[in-house]
Amino acid sequence: MSTISSPPFVISLLLLMSIPLVLVLAPWVLPPKTMPSIPDLDEAEDLALFRRAAVPYFAGSGGARFLRRPTSEPKIAFLFLTNTDLAFAPLWERFFRGHERLFNVYVHADPATRFILPPTPSFRGRFINAKSTQRASPMLISASRRLLATALIDDPANAFFALLSERCVPLHSFRFTYRTLGGYLHLPRQRSYIQVVSDEPGLWKRYVARGDDVMMPEVPFVRFRYGSQFFVLTRRHAMLTVRDRRLWKKFKLPCLRSRNHSCYPEEHYFPTLLDMLDPAGCSRYTLTSVNWTDSVDGHPHTYRPPEISATLIKELRKSNSTYSHLFGRKFSPDSLDILLELADGVIFRD
Numbered sequence: 001m002s003t004i005s006s007p008p009f010v011i012s013l014l015l016l017m018s019i020p021l022v023l024v025l026a027p028w029v030l031p032p033k034t035m036p037s038i039p040d041l042d043e044a045e046d047l048a049l050f051r052r053a054a055v056p057y058f059a060g061s062g063g064a065r066f067l068r069r070p071t072s073e074p075k076i077a078f079l080f081l082t083n084t085d086l087a088f089a090p091l092w093e094r095f096f097r098g099h100e101r102l103f104n105v106y107v108h109a110d111p112a113t114r115f116i117l118p119p120t121p122s123f124r125g126r127f128i129n130a131k132s133t134q135r136a137s138p139m140l141i142s143a144s145r146r147l148l149a150t151a152l153i154d155d156p157a158n159a160f161f162a163l164l165s166e167r168c169v170p171l172h173s174f175r176f177t178y179r180t181l182g183g184y185l186h187l188p189r190q191r192s193y194i195q196v197v198s199d200e201p202g203l204w205k206r207y208v209a210r211g212d213d214v215m216m217p218e219v220p221f222v223r224f225r226y227g228s229q230f231f232v233l234t235r236r237h238a239m240l241t242v243r244d245r246r247l248w249k250k251f252k253l254p255c256l257r258s259r260n261h262s263c264y265p266e267e268h269y270f271p272t273l274l275d276m277l278d279p280a281g282c283s284r285y286t287l288t289s290v291n292w293t294d295s296v297d298g299h300p301h302t303y304r305p306p307e308i309s310a311t312l313i314k315e316l317r318k319s320n321s322t323y324s325h326l327f328g329r330k331f332s333p334d335s336l337d338i339l340l341e342l343a344d345g346v347i348f349r350d
Helices: 006-027 040-054 089-096 139-154 174-182 203-207 235-243 255-263 269-277 308-318 334-347
Strands: 056-059 065-067 075-082 103-109 157-164 191-194 233-234 282-284 288-290 327-329
Touching: 006 065, 040 139, 040 235, 065 174, 075 139, 075 174, 089 334, 103 139, 139 157, 139 235, 139 269, 157 174, 157 235, 157 327, 191 269, 233 235, 235 269, 269 282
Parallel strands: 075 103, 075 157, 191 282, 288 327
Antiparallel strands: 056 065, 157 233, 191 233
């Protein structure tokens, strides 16, 4: 009797023949080991945008190049990251009213967003070319850099760049906000208002979210920083972020799925980059008040109508230093009416 037809031999032969098929189908059958990465096309388009923003010149007639200088008073660029309706646009309209020459608005809206509310005047036509965003991925960093780059290119008078979410609201009048930021425009060295923390619990887990050694040698753990996603950058620092390639090649790497609960790239890239490049130029604190006391799944506390009062607004303004918070988050969309009621008598009454 031939041994070729024996069951053990047939089974072994089939298993051996199936190995190439397994290797081919594995990427389609097995779940990926990493979180989604930035598509190559998005990365290429961003690089072209950042190159334009990083060179503060424009081409004149005959190919000559001239330095673009502000032709108006310094402005604040308000940069909104959103994936929902801009529910608080009516409140921001009251905040902006009468100060049109001192600010610009830019909105990065995830392409999947389905807007129901029509844009109000200050937001109409201010939506930039946006890409998909997703938590636990570097996509939010890319979105923030797109906003910075667009604002840099759009108006050379933009002097401060305030990153906000659609759930952020102003805690002071525009006059107070501009005076707070504008008071530093005439100093020899302006500072960015960005939180920079080096001893946050669980920092090591965040550092190795992409793999144990992948951040080296560009970002050693002793230089890895944490901070609020929301900041106010000077023009110089905005320029530094869009020029960066060295740290970005590390931070754009996707996190491991097994460590996605420690993956918050947007809270690390900007504090790490600016602390490495210009530590003296960072305030090391944020101007956006956030309540993390009862956070859920990485989200801060959401303020709802029953909680909102003049007392809450005054509490959110407070900080652990001499400065005042200028913005607050996170508010539920149905709190708009009560915030509008408090606007003139409390929020905008400094």
